[in-house]
Amino acid sequence: MRTISFPRMANYHVPIEFLLKSLLPGERVLPAPPVTRKTLELGSRYSPDFACAPFKYTLGSFLEALQEGADVLVQTAGGCRLGYYSEVQRQILWGLGYKFELVNLGGNEFGPLGMYRACKKLGCTVGYGRAAYYFALAFRMTAILDELEGYIRENLVFERPPGRFESLHGEFLNELKNVTGFESLRVIGGKYRRLINSVELTQPEEYLRVGLVGELYSLMEPFCNFYMEKELAKFNIALKRLINVTYLLFDKKRLASRTLKEARPFLKYEIGADGTDSVAYMKLLAERGYDGIIHLKPFGCTPEVNAMPILQNISAEYKIPVLYFSFDSQTSETGINTRLEAFRDMLEMRRKLRAK
């Protein structure tokens, strides 16, 4: 029996673990431990100097997984440097003397079919029809997870007293592990949708609305952005975020030409990876009268650096402030909180000035 492991991002290890367990019933599936400071330190010790933060985080996760006895690692791919991660990381880990197999789901192996083929190579005996069923179930699970987390994100600020959302969210993640089929997923999803929707919300008279745009990993992995979403909720700021895994896997491709059209007149062409989405979404939120935008990216993320001059122009045209954050292994939480506080104060002052 082999141990299959993969790096964590936010809470998506739940559907991925479910999928791998269903496809490879004979193997042990062990998601890498949750991302901590140690993960980042381990990862950046062995990473190339100016590799981006997600590279360092996932390398650290692999190291932690290998120390816990993993012997098959899974890495995915994307439109920028992400597609090249697996080869470099494999080389680095081999150089450190680890024995393992790395499954690369990038390039021609991107998507469910590639993942199924990779599982076949690992000895998966599940047939095509059954595998398609499991994929559909895992995608549905991801969609429900994204939906409920989206609701929590947007309403966290209105919850008085705070804490109920968090405990419900934890229970929901726990119960997702008991899913066996569409029916049980529907029941669990329905139960928590009801519970979460019935949490009492008090709409304060004054609150700020801020949109989060930027690179996917630093947006989605709360450790990477120092739990910014929770911090902002404490600041009386309601959040909106477009990027989640459901969007990236399905909607992004389907809506690509619409996204580009929405980004006009600021863009004529796509600017790579999720840069176009950042521009289009910021423009949308600016048109809806949001108070400010926060742009997150790892240091040196080219697609998001590409978007910056354009975001700056949107900011000037719609008179909406933007706060830029770059995350690296040396980023300090205090620095981020100070800047967030100053940003909040500035937004509040603008609010008051406009009200006069």
Place this chain on the structure above:
Amino acid sequence: MTIGLPRALLYYRYSHLWENFFTGLGCDTLTSPETNKAIVAEGARCCASECCLPSKIYMGHVRWLTGKCDYILVPRLEGFGPRDKVCVKFNALYDIVRNTFKDAPLLDYDIDHKRGRGELAGFLRMGAKLGRPFFKTLAAYNSARGARQAEERLAAERQDSLMRARPEVTVPKVLIVSHPYNTHDNMLGRPIAEHIRRLGAQPVFADQASSAECARLAGEISPSLYWTFNKELVGAIKLYEKNIDGVVFVTAFPCGQDALVNELVMDKLKHSTPMINIVLDEIWGDAGIQTRIESFMDIIDARRLKYENNIIPAHG
């Protein structure tokens, strides 16, 4: 009519194509001068601080050209095939320039494999925008493309003949592996090549090797590499492996591709030839770079001496 060509990034790859094409259409071309400190400073001022150094230099060249010509050529590249991508900087170059210099008149063409847009279609559209007749544009493009291919072949042959010279009678050869916009830039790679020459070695350039052959050979070093420009550079190491005495990687800070690719290649080939990775940034420190190159050349000389005396085996 004058078309401005910024002497940065893709210029070093397509200059023959562009110059011949626009001359064929009856336009004048104005190329910005060699990079100097003022251009870099001006470019850095127009950019987000996290942009890579070559892109800052590019912006400086565009800035120099504004107001001096009727159009500035800023192409947009997405990729040449499903496994032949370019850095996403080239995806966005046109929009970055357009958003930075709002009044600058830009001329663009788009190479996008995903949307099925090729070079020919892009050039035909440019010809139409400049008001030139279809067949004249087509002829100009064809002859320009021929000129570029001939020039590339010539450069590859020149380099190959250097390589064919018997090793024992020649000076050490050092392969410079870097993007052409670094290698041949006045401020970035050229001082390094000159210094190598001053120290009595012959610099050879990865970007001047036959690109088709290099792209093929790159797969032997890194099978999942999907950046065309990096493939062509990395493949040259394999192509010239037996003829060179050392490899100098030159990276501009913070190049996303080179950060990963060079690291991987250096790790995989660490037992073949001496290698050094030089990272260039806006803080020009000639002395530091010269010291590093000098000590690198010392290593090469020591190895050659040992080869001649057969002290170490050929693979060591």
